[in-house]
Amino acid sequence: MNENAYGPSESVKATMRESLSLVNRYPDSADALVGEIASLHAVKPEQVVVGCGSIEILRMAAATFLGRSKKLIMASPTFDPIAEYARRAGAAVATVRLTTQYAHDLDAMLAHVDASVGLVYICNPNNPTGSLTPRRDLETFIRRLPSATRVLVDEAYHHYAGTSSAYASFIDRPVDDGRVIVTRTLSNVYGLAGLRLGYAIAAPGPARQLSSIRPPMDVNVLALRCGATALRDSDHVSLSVQRNANDRQEFYNQANARMLRVIDSHANFVMLNTGGPAEEAIDHLKKHNILVAPPIPSMKRYIRVSLGKPQEMLEFWRVWDLMPHRKMQM
Ligand SMILES: Cc1ncc(COP(=O)(O)O)c(C=O)c1O
Structure with missing residues (x-):
């Protein structure tokens, strides 16, 4: 399941041991972890949304930006739980085959765009193909989307993408566009799949909308503490x-x-x-x-x-x- 076979860092294991005595208490607010994520990415804390794995953020995005009479556009094959979340929200789902180069077929995706499109899901690098969709094409694509359409860029595999000129993270090199939401996970490179921690970076408006449906205390006490340590351990x-x-x-x-x-x-x-x-x-x-x-x-x-x-x-x-x-x- 694409975990990091080598596990977390020694510093994370030390934090985990130190935090064991806290597990009889409910978790603190996520403010310290949010501050850590905000400083890592040089964004404001109000742009950060944490979740019980980034999959929870995908669920929150479907629940927030989709609904009856709305549509999700996504690739095929891709990481597809969001399709089920969209259907549960009553939305239609349009899937578009990857190109022969295994990139998102952005022109074909655009052909599905109409006023009902609430959300577009882009997984880059893509799971299961491990392939990239060129950054320049994504920028052009995003510019052509209607103003009310959000685009969720899932960067779960960001760290493995390498230095190809075709790739740049939308967190590290943001576009000035409030419609873009980027998700990351601590499940692979950080070796913490079992702790369940992920996050999104978005403009303050959509971040607030997402956070408003976050279940209380979804991120557990070990994930809050170990996540912060992991993010510091470059x-x-x-x-x-x-x-x-x-x-x-x-x-x-x-x-x-x-x-x-x-x-x-x-x-x-x-x-x-x-x-x-x-x-x-x-x-x-x-x-x-x-x-x-x-x-x-x-x-x-x-x-x-x-x-x-x-x-x-x-x-x-x-x-x-x-x-x-x-x-x-x-
Ligand atoms: C592309 C992609 N996004 C999100 C996830 C979910 O990650 P998390 O463990 O943070 O929920 C996965 C897990 O396989 C994934 O492949």
Whole structure:
């Protein structure tokens, strides 16, 4: 599930141990953590919304900006829980296939835009493909959206995106546009998936709207404290990114050695063309206790593999090699 196999930093573990004595108490307000996030990104605290994982913020965005007679536009395949949140809010959902380069097809998405579009969801880098949508294209796209339409840019895999000129975070290099909401998570690079912490950066207006439906005390006492420590520990972020780059390169090497194709990944997982029905590969791996993502209906030959530690990946390839030979598609 795209977690960081190496876990959190030592400083986070120390904070966790120190905070254990607080778990009989309800959490403090999130103000200290919000202040930490605001200073990390040089924004005002009123631009920060915290959530119990960034998935909670996706849910809040669907509940706030969608409803009956509204529409969500999103890609396919992408990280799709927001589609279910939109439907629950009574909204219509328009899905648009990624381009052949696995970028969001922004022209086709624009073709779905009308006055009913409350929200556009852009996942960049995209899950499950690990691919980028060029920054310049996104800027043009956003400029063309109606004034009442919000666009949520999910940057869950931001740290792994690398230094490609095609990519820039909408937090680090914001556009002067109050319609853009950016989400981040502490689940992957920070190694804290089990603590459940994510956040959004938005203009004060939409941030206030989102926060107004935040359940009280959703962020637990350990997440509040450990999250703040994690965000301060930039060395651990660099280490996680470097390890991921090494592990990803080794994955490519192993795939190449077997003449398997992959989609170039800007994330901590890789889409691997299995050369046959994805379900068969998934079942085979599962029989040997290796779990990969569920099948992706529109990519019938691909499986999404989250990168594990080197030892775990050796086991992945050992089990892979036990699979009956399949003819690879070149
Ligand atoms: C693109 C994307 N956004 C959000 C999430 C949810 O992250 P969190 O653990 O912060 O809820 C995930 C988790 O897999 C993801 O892939």
